[in-house]
Amino acid sequence: MELPGRRSTPNRESRVARVAVDVVIKPEILDPQGKAILAALGRGGHSGVLAVRQGKHFDLEVDESVSDEDLEEIAGTLLANPVIETWTVTRLDEVSASPAAALPGAAAGEDAAVLR
Amino acid sequence: MELPGRRSTPNRESRVARVAVDVVIKPEILDPQGKAILAALGRGGHSGVLAVRQGKHFDLEVDESVSDEDLEEIAGTLLANPVIETWTVTRLDEVSASPAAALPGAAAGEDAAVLR
Amino acid sequence: MTGSTGTVPGTGTAPVQDTVAQAARTPDARQPFRELGLKDDEYERIREILGRRPSDAELAMYSVMWSEHCSYKSSKVHLRYFGETTTEAMRSVMLAGIGENAGVVDIGDGWAVTFKVESHNHPSYVEPYQGAATGVGGIVRDILAMGARPVAVMDQLRFGPADAPDSQRVVPGVVAGVGGYGNSLGLPNIGGEVVFDPSYAGNPLVNAACIGVLRAADMYTAHASGAGNKVILYGSRTGLDGIGGVSVLASESFASGSGGDRKKLPSVQVGDPFAEKVLIECTLEIFRAGIVVGIQDLGGAGLSCATSELAAAGDGGMAVDLDRVPLRASGMTAAEILSSESQERMCAVVEPDKVDAFLAVCAKWEVEADVIGEVTDTGRLVITHHGEVVVDVPPRTVAHWGPVYERPVERPDFQDALRDNGSGSLARPAAGELPALILRMAASPNLCSRAWITDQYDRYVRGNTVLAQPADAGIVRVSDDVPGGPGDPDRPLSRRGLAMSTDCNSRYTLLDPYTGAQLALAEAYRNVATTGAVPLAVTDCLNFGSPEDPGVMWQFQQAVRGLADGCVELGIPVTGGNVSFYNQTGATAILPTPVVGVLGVIDDVTRRTVPGIGHDTGESLLLLGT
Amino acid sequence: MDGDPAGRGVRVAGGGAARCRGRRGRGGAPVTATAPASGGPRIGVITFPGTLDDVDAARAVRYAGAEPVSLWHADADLRGVDAVVVPGGFSYGDYLRAGAIAAQAPVMRSVIDAARGGLPVLGICNGFQVLCEAGLLPGALVRNSGLKFVCRDQWLRVENTSSPWTTRYEPGAEILVPLKNAEGRYVADRSVLDELEGEGRVLFRYIGGGTADGPVPDTGNPNGALRDIAGICSADGRVAALMPHPEHAIDPLTGPTDDGLGIFLSVLDGLGVAA
């Protein structure tokens, strides 16, 4: 069974790296979601939270052919919209190529099969 | 002037902490956005990217009244839906209460204030 | 009210701000008026009006208000033709016409309708989703400002070739933006257009229309009268987004630059449809409570426009204290606060004893509201910031004294060749080729199903949509949203409905702008009439290239005349519209695209004609006309 | 299977709740609202900031013969209503997650309590999302698999006709109602899905998009919902929710059919017995 969201089972020999890309709306641009969440936290009694900005978080798995420059390009052209967003790229721990290990708690189940 | 998107200008004496909360959809649940991005990366020649999952990233500023348990509760009851998502809470550097310092790269006061 | 509330922070690091006093002291200080889009003679004119150089804040105000987008400086002399040709009979249905936020038409039974089309072309090229979304947001606020409940939207789209690489970015983004915003407002999308043509490749057109319904007696106009009345800004906070959008983006070029030395800011506005939905309900509740004198939406040119237009339409002056404007960013200059195009804001004039009631309604909807000034009897618009006067101008000079240009008009040389290049020389398909030809045509981007687009738009919400896609005109039942709520037994459902269609074939318009505009009018008129509705009034959105090109001005002049003459012929008035110039890539203009919208009324929506042929066997097929 | 079968006490309003497929959605006079007798059933309709289809839900309640009572998100008082509808829209802009912020509103705390005490509650679209986020129904609704907002006429099969909200339908009835959402894909753990199926708590399943003439082939599930689930209910059946909009199918003038009216008539039948 092919796992969803994966190009193919990577070569067992190759190293697969996990990369996190965080994309946030530029500070001068309105973040209506952050605003709504802050208000909800206030109503819920969490007045110690002073500010909230919401952005996107991407978990990537890349093989060793992907350089840092590639990652910057991917982030800046596809994952983020440079007109309104900024981003950070973080390489996490290198992980083994076993698909099961790459995703935390990825238990095969009915859903995995439906994910087409 | 009251700062927008901020409950109030924090007391200059108090410490403000930055917290990142990353929320991702559980692996067994379809992530159509991640799938679409992976396909677009393939078309764009980035075949070294093997998997993509999209989630949410929250930047919070909290005062010292907010404990780690509070953060867990905020993440688990509001920011994430435990039925479909998992989350991680990361306390970043403690920052001073000066709004300007609260956001990375917030060079001018203008940017930091726009947390709405 | 005097500007005594704020003082310059004594940090010593705060930038010295240009004030009116400073402007008087330093008459020769150089100002970046050209970067703000003002011509030398326009700048001179401002100095003449003020008897001194303008302060930075004044310069910002004049430059946005005198931009093509806000002042109609190139189109004004031609648009007058609409007024000149409107007869008394045509005028009789109009409660408000050109010049108001939107035209208002009497539809009988005490109901009135306001409707308008507007463009958001350039922003939608830069950032398709947000550009299109805020385009919808802007036109909806225009309608709301008339005191009407917005009841439906439509969108008119023009893109480059469907298979062009940039179309993959622009088309889905624009459609998602139109849907994302309109759907979240709960406004049914009842129709529109999509056309693909190479001339739009670097300059897509995103026009959006909105229809609103009000009781004729409840019409509001934007004016600030009555010295002592309070000026209230409510809605979202004012931030740095969209600064320079009007003077730079919506006029001369895509190049950005706000003129000051503030670092470059993106000239995009980000919409918050949720904030707008709440703003709509809050504003309608304010209208219902009768606690407002006049109201104005904040669109292009933000507070510059709202304050100067409100004051100019009133009977005195206005004093505004910018320290009371709730901001999203610290350290904003007066010029920035005045030019910000932050979305989802409105400005109201309220009698002092109604202010508390006004603020209470805002609090109920969790809408931020602040008194930022008051109406005065000075005849001047005086704006203070940090305790100093930064603007002191006669409001009409900002709002209405913009330059008026008689741009050169010249029929292009290519026009004859174009006209003579008829279809006569084209090969005719043999009879046997027709089936394949029809299939090819049906599959072409300009003729194929629009379901990919219309499936992303909510056409059902509010429950009054009687016709929408694939009909040629949309129909909404006049709202039953009246006291007592939907289906109130004391208020039986109205059977009255509104029909609207917008059309434009820009290839026809290129061949002959005069006739092209008339064909657009005729098509929209027919589309409304064939639903069973009676056409009543017209709005338009005139999308053209650079007015500095005499050939484009000729197209524009011809299209206006054609449309106006056609309206006389049909006996229905143009009640308002919008002009969008500078739609070109380099020296190449888009096809002249005068989008025409016709509004009609149907007395009994149950009698509307449903589109399509052959619902029942045995029906006859008749061909009418020539 | 055209026509209303006799003998089940069908109350006809505006052509009656469709138990069947095949009514063509054109023509027909608008149903005149029947004024409910005072003291008759009252059904609450909640408005959150950003709620859109509250006017439609109120209209549907009125069409069915009950009195709609508007309930405000910030007000915990349910005003003594006999049932509650949580309508569609984008409460709080759908920011964060659809329904997440609304689920914490004061009115929802009262709804949760009342539902535990047996008050019938119907969630429509955003209301379904709110009920899941509030823990009244299992599972969650996530982004449509096609990533786009989908507005279309949707055929559904009524899978359970014994819940208080579905008694007016014949077993296996197929109905056509509008669907419009961006986050309508129902997901839940397999064990939850099995439980729902086992207990007959799947109320509606997607069949396909189409017209009053019938579903168009290959258009089945509009959003990737697991097991084609369009609507579910609580163990006692009294809390029910669906993504499609029955309140937009109460009159062929403004919707594809009047098939949706049956939901509102069903709950009134139950209340009538109780009253």
Ligand SMILES: Nc1ncnc2c1ncn2[C@@H]1O[C@H](COP(=O)(O)OP(=O)(O)O)[C@@H](O)[C@H]1O
């Ligand atoms: N951008 C759009 N937004 C909303 N509805 C649209 C849009 N484009 C087309 N439509 C609708 O789709 C249907 C078919 O459009 P079109 O093919 O342009 O019709 P026609 O060729 O008959 O003018 C019409 O009901 C029209 O209103």
